[in-house]
Amino acid sequence: MKNIIFALIILVTSSLFAQNTSWTIDNAHSKVEFSVTHLVISEVTGNFKKFDGTITSNGNDFTKGNIEFSIDVNSINTENEQRDNHLKSDDFFNAAKFPKITFKGTSLYKVNGNKYKLKGNFTMRDVTKPIVLDVVYGGTVKDPWGNERVGFKIMGKVNRFDYGLKWNNLVEAGGAVVGKEVTMNCNIELIKKK
Secondary structure, three states: OOOHHHHHHHHHHHHHHHOOOEEEOOOHOEEEEEEEEEOOOOEEEEEEEEEEEEEEEOEEEEEEEEEEEEHHHHHEEEEOOOHHHHHHHOOOOOOOOOOOOEEEEEEEEEEEEEEEEEEEEEEOOOEEEEEEEEEEEEEEEOOOOOOOOEEEEEEEEEEHHHHOOOOOOOOOOOOOOOEEEEEEEEEEEEEEEO
């Protein structure tokens, strides 16, 4: 009887510890990029240089974890200073008033193989809407220094008009200078906290 009780205590204790696995984002090996159509005929791409997140998992099971992510709007980079300043203005992000874009996950579930769906609340310019992102799990590995790492590719689309980024000029081709739909591509590498 004592052995059974002892085994149950170990099982409960280990499952409690497993629920508290924390991960940090390796910014040097992660990227948050976006693209949007320009003049109907091409795309402009950019990225955010500063971002952070709080990620916990149940052991290595992220479907039972917690995912929160934030982006520093002022770190936007499209390799054109004039365009970056316009994007930071009230025509688009209004970075002075709304300096962060945030995402708070509500569920992560497997679709098939290494493909998942991540549901959550996406906030930009103080407008919050539910979105669903596509996730590809890249795998888990130990680096040469003994750190456990995991990689994900996260993709999704938002309509910028839904979040108040409504600057718009029309062109002769019948479309907008800047498209409504913004595509997001994120490559995220996490390091397990010791």
